[in-house]
Amino acid sequence: FERPKRGQGGRALCRSHSIADLRDRARARVPRMVFDFIDGGAGEELTLRRNARAFADVTFAPRVLRDVSVVETGRDMLGFAAELPLWLAPAGMTRAVHAHGEIGAARAAARAGVPYVLSTMASTSPEVLAAHAPDARRWFQLYLWRDRGFSREIVERARDAGFSALVLTVDVPVAGERLRDVRNGMTLPPALTRRTALNIARYPRWWFDMLTREPLGSAAVSRPGEALVDRVGRIFDPTATLRDLDWLREVWSGPIVVKGVGSVAGAVEVAERGVDALVVSNHGGRQLEHAPATLELVPAVRAAVGAGLPVFVDGGVRSGEHIAAAIAAGADAVGIGRAYLYGLAAGGERGVDRSLEILGSGLRRTMALLGAPRLDDLDATLLDPVPGCE
Ligand code: FNR
Numbered sequence: 051f052e053r054p055k056r057g058q059g060g061r062a063l064c065r066s067h068s069i070a071d072l073r074d075r076a077r078a079r080v081p082r083m084v085f086d087f088i089d090g091g092a093g094e095e096l097t098l099r100r101n102a103r104a105f106a107d108v109t110f111a112p113r114v115l116r117d118v119s120v121v122e123t124g125r126d127m128l129g130f131a132a133e134l135p136l137w138l139a140p141a142g143m144t145r146a147v148h149a150h151g152e153i154g155a156a157r158a159a160a161r162a163g164v165p166y167v168l169s170t171m172a173s174t175s176p177e178v179l180a181a182h183a184p185d186a187r188r189w190f191q192l193y194l195w196r197d198r199g200f201s202r203e204i205v206e207r208a209r210d211a212g213f214s215a216l217v218l219t220v221d222v223p224v225a226g227e228r229l230r231d232v233r234n235g236m237t238l239p240p241a242l243t244r245r246t247a248l249n250i251a252r253y254p255r256w257w258f259d260m261l262t263r264e265p266l267g268s269a270a271v272s273r274p275g276e277a278l279v280d281r282v283g284r285i286f287d288p289t290a291t292l293r294d295l296d297w298l299r300e301v302w303s304g305p306i307v308v309k310g311v312g313s314v315a316g317a318v319e320v321a322e323r324g325v326d327a328l329v330v331s332n333h334g335g336r337q338l339e340h341a342p343a344t345l346e347l348v349p350a351v352r353a354a355v356g357a358g359l360p361v362f363v364d365g366g367v368r369s370g371e372h373i374a375a376a377i378a379a380g381a382d383a384v385g386i387g388r389a390y391l392y393g394l395a396a397g398g399e400r401g402v403d404r405s406l407e408i409l410g411s412g413l414r415r416t417m418a419l420l421g422a423p424r425l426d427d428l429d430a431t432l433l434d435p436v437p438g439c440e
Pocket of ligand 1: 087088089101139140141142169170171172191219309331332333334335336364365366367385386387388389391
């Protein structure tokens with residue numbers, strides 16, 4: 051791990067030893083409405099807390115007297131030999147979090163040897179990301195737009211820019227109600243009202259930077275001051291069905307991952323459609339309230355779809371222990387959202403490096419302590435009880 055330089059929040063980053071430390075630092079550094087945009091969830095944040103609680107409730111059943119002198123964390127993900135079993139989950143408007151934005155996150159992902167997923171709602175276009183983070187293994191996240199011509203166009207742009215997999219997010223037929231954003235008057239890009247001006251008054255350079263850069267990604271279709279929920283309603287296609295997966299197959303020849311599976315029945319329906327991987331996800335508790343904790347769904351989803359289909363999970367992953375638990379429960383790999391966004395908010399690109407370093411070293415340590423030196427050694431016998439099972 052390259053030590054962050056002084057003046058870039060370096061010392062504070064080195065003093066951050068957990069994702070919770072980075073979250074504290076993020077909270078102190080970015081405007082409240084930006085912190086809440088990252089940190090918050092839908093409704094009363096019940097599902098957000100459930101995701102966290104499911105991981106907190108994990109009890110390991112470790113093995114002892116195993117040779118753990120060499121711990122291997124490499125995992126093949128859709129044809130890419132990743133160094134850790136994780137990918138950086140898609141996040142909209144990442145430049146609102148830090149000026150380094152999507153490019154900083156993707157560069158950090160490349161250094162750590164893990165895929166980076168660019169959101170359709172990103173504040174950086176596929177072409178610009180590819181030019182500035184050429185070494186990153188790039189996957190593109192798609193929402194189906196009312197305008198199928200635009201969906202097709204953006205998929206083709208992603209293909210031409212060297213994105214190797216398509217992640218179709220299916221849990222946003224309409225926008226979830228994120229009450230913190232509503233209360234903070236959070237719009238994309240943030241509108242300059244008295245309230246938001248007070249909110250960002252301490253961060254003029256950051257603000258100036260974000261507003262004066264040309265919007266490159268889907269921000270090109272944004273309307274200044276439009277609330278997220280309104281934008282989603284205007285652009286996203288609520289008529290999308292399973293049949294659209296067949297349409298997607300015609301416009302994209304590479305791997306297709308469906309993200310946002312929230313039940314066993316839903317997983318089976320999608321798997322039967324012949325996709326390349328599933329992501330058990332509730333959008334980090336940002337969409338449907340009262341959705342189940344994702345970790346608890348993993349064993350049943352794995353049992354229902356069989357061993358052959360890659361199953362990923364995201365939602366609440368904040369440590370190496372969590373990654374080990376998710377894999378032991380039956381996932382092939384995890385997605386991380388806030389865990390890297392806190393790092394980005396705390397210290398830009400170096401902050402994401404720090405997040406990934408914390409997660410990677412935590413996973414290696416946990417595997418050694420569990421007596422499970424290879425990812426394939428992580429199985430349900432190391433969990434007591436298995437999440438979601440009686
Ligand atoms: C998201 N997420 C998301 N997902 C997606 O498919 N497209 C998107 O544009 C976004 N945008 C987004 C913004 C922010 C600020 C967050 C926190 C999340 C969901 C994301 O990909 C992932 O599913 C969750 O973040 C996983 O939960 P954790 O790791 O954040 O707990």
